[in-house]
Amino acid sequence: MAHQAHAYHMVDPSPWPLTGAIAALLMTSGLAIWFHFHSTMLMTLGLVLTLLTMYQWWRDIIREGTFQGHHTPPVQKGLRYGMILFITSEVFFFLGFFWAFYHSSLAPTPELGGCWPPTGIIPLDPFEVPLLNTAVLLASGVTVTWAHHSIMEGERKQTIQSLALTILLGFYFTALQAMEYYEAPFTIADGVYGSTFFVATGFHGLHVIIGSTFLAVCLLRQIQYHFTSEHHFGFEAAAWYWHFVDVVWLFLYVSIYWWGS
Amino acid sequence: MKQLWRMRSGSSGSMAARLLLRSASRAAAAVYSRQPLPAQAPVRGLASGGIPSDDEQATGLEKIVLEASKKGTDPYNILKPKEYAGSKQDPHIVPSITNKRIVGCVCEEDNTAVVWFWLHQGEAQRCPSCGAYYRLVPHELPH
Numbered sequence: 129m130a131h132q133a134h135a136y137h138m139v140d141p142s143p144w145p146l147t148g149a150i151a152a153l154l155m156t157s158g159l160a161i162w163f164h165f166h167s168t169m170l171m172t173l174g175l176v177l178t179l180l181t182m183y184q185w186w187r188d189i190i191r192e193g194t195f196q197g198h199h200t201p202p203v204q205k206g207l208r209y210g211m212i213l214f215i216t217s218e219v220f221f222f223l224g225f226f227w228a229f230y231h232s233s234l235a236p237t238p239e240l241g242g243c244w245p246p247t248g249i250i251p252l253d254p255f256e257v258p259l260l261n262t263a264v265l266l267a268s269g270v271t272v273t274w275a276h277h278s279i280m281e282g283e284r285k286q287t288i289q290s291l292a293l294t295i296l297l298g299f300y301f302t303a304l305q306a307m308e309y310y311e312a313p314f315t316i317a318d319g320v321y322g323s324t325f326f327v328a329t330g331f332h333g334l335h336v337i338i339g340s341t342f343l344a345v346c347l348l349r350q351i352q353y354h355f356t357s358e359h360h361f362g363f364e365a366a367a368w369y370w371h372f373v374d375v376v377w378l379f380l381y382v383s384i385y386w387w388g389s
Numbered sequence: 390m391k392q393l394w395r396m397r398s399g400s401s402g403s404m405a406a407r408l409l410l411r412s413a414s415r416a417a418a419a420v421y422s423r424q425p426l427p428a429q430a431p432v433r434g435l436a437s438g439g440i441p442s443d444d445e446q447a448t449g450l451e452k453i454v455l456e457a458s459k460k461g462t463d464p465y466n467i468l469k470p471k472e473y474a475g476s477k478q479d480p481h482i483v484p485s486i487t488n489k490r491i492v493g494c495v496c497e498e499d500n501t502a503v504v505w506f507w508l509h510q511g512e513a514q515r516c517p518s519c520g521a522y523y524r525l526v527p528h529e530l531p532h
Contacts, residue, residue, distance in 0.1 A: 133486050133530060135454055135465035197449020202467055284439025353435075358443045359451075 135200040137192065144185035151177035186345075190362070194354045204361050211365045215372050218335070222376050225331065226383060229324040233388055240319065244388065249321045250313045251389040257308050258385045261301055265374045268297035272343070272367050279350070282357045291347045294370070298340035305333050325384060332376055339373045342366040453531050464531050475521035480513040484528035492516075492523055 132138065151174050158171025193199035199207070233244045241247030252258060275290035309326075316326040346363045349355065355363055435441045447455050450465075457464050466484075473481045483490055488510040493503040496519035504518040513524040 131530075131532070133465065133528075135450065135467050195448070197447060197451040200451050200454045200465070200467070279440060282434065282438030282440040282442070287440065353441060353446075356441050356443045356446050357438075359447070 135202045136206075137198040137200075137203045139192070142185070142188065144181050144188070147177060148181040148185070151175075151181055190349070190354065193362075194349075199359070199361070204359070207361055207365070211368060215368060218372065222328070222331070222379075225324070225328040226379065229328060229384060229388070232320045232324060240321075244321075246319055246321050249318060251321075252308065252312060252385065254381070254385040254389050257304055258381055261304055262377065262381050264297050264301045264304070265377050268294045268301070269371060269374045271297065272370050276363065276367055279355055279360050279363060280357055284350075287350055288347065291343060291350060295340055295343050295347060298336055298343065298370075302333065302336055302340070305329070305336075328380060328384060332373070332380055335373050335376070339366070339370045342369055457531065464529070475523075477513070477522050480522035480524040482526050483508055483523055485510075485525050486528055486530055488525070488527075490525060494519065494521060494523075496521070 154170055154174030155178060156174070158168070158174045161170050162168050193203075232240075236242055236244045236246060245251045271290045271294040275287050275294060278286040278290055314322050314325070316322045343366050346355075346366045349362060434445050443451075443455055454465060454467065471482070473479050475481050481492075483492060485508075489507050491505060492508045493505050494516040495503055496516065504516055506514070506517060508514055508523050508525050510525045510527070513522045515522055
């Protein structure tokens with residue numbers, strides 16, 4: 129089978145990096161076209177191509193790892209490094225928005241009334257739905273850990289149950305947050321308060337949706353017996369990402385919802 | 390003296406443990422536990438819990454590496470190679486899948502000039518700079 133003298137994975141040529149680059153180009157230029165010429169066609173095309181690329185690229189990785197056995201321990205180590213570095217980059221992404229929030233809120237300008245929250249802004253009560261959201265995400269952190277231990281102990285039914293519960297909690301968070309967005313007394317256009325609030329929590333919500341999708345893919349794979357009790361890095365990566373999303377929410381809650389109210 | 394074809398490795402322990410512990414220790418962000426060591430943990434397979442084990446389901450190169458590590462061999466040089474004295478009685482053993490291999494000798498620690506030479510099958514050769522002995526040993530790849 130292998131004529132290589134090393135345990136690494138020399139990947140076969142693949143079209144997905146190219147289609148991904150083209151999709152990114154179409155999405156970004158499509159965004160500009162939408163802004164200026166009111167047509168969403170290019171952007172939609174870019175979005176569809178992006179989704180197709182992601183589906184096929186990750187499907188190929190699953191084929192290479194689970195079905196062909198290319199993910200030896202050194203390869204898995206590299207994948208771990210990769211996921212950690214990616215999550216680190218996302219941490220920096222959110223750090224920027226927290227910086228923006230604290231820049232504006234620690235020294236509120238006279239235009240805002242010299243106070244935070246600015247004059248006229250009615251902030252959300254941190255001890256109502258936002259607190260429930262915090263409990264939901266913390267609980268989902270527990271259930272995803274339960275799922276991990278179930279996998280390691282070879283318990284198929286419990287893994288499926290706890291993983292499904294984690295995903296449901298993620299959906300519950302998203303639904304609650306969507307309702308909050310709809311009912312909020314302020315909008316993104318309401319000065320720097322609105323901007324920092326909706327951009328920071330909005331990107332967080334997007335990451336919750338991404339994390340839930342990742343976990344859902346893991347659930348489908350688990351049902352199809354992809355994971356073994358020792359080797360289930362796809363699940364671990366999803367769980368790391370989910371914990372990261374949870375931690376970002378905790379910072380959001382404490383900074384924007386609680387201190388900022 | 391070190392040789393450049395040597396890899397660095399982490400802690401000591403059984404080979405299988407090292408293989409998995411090193412990769413598992415990357416889980417810096419994860420609060421919970423590592424993967425169990427296959428040699429020690431009583432992992433139930435498909436029959437009882439419903440989740441297959443690596444023994445049951447590993448395939449391809451991953452399976453070959455797993456089987457070899459259980460036998461105590463390392464055909465793909467995943468682990469750090471054994472240290473040798475480099476003397477005539479205890480030459481550096483250089484595995485090769487052909488009858489010659491390039492060796493890079495870092496004669497003394499922190500030397501920046503690496504001494505490169507071809508090592509051929511047969512009698513042990515000496516590094517032209519520091520005189521350390523190297524011997525080529527045929528190495529079979531599991532296919």
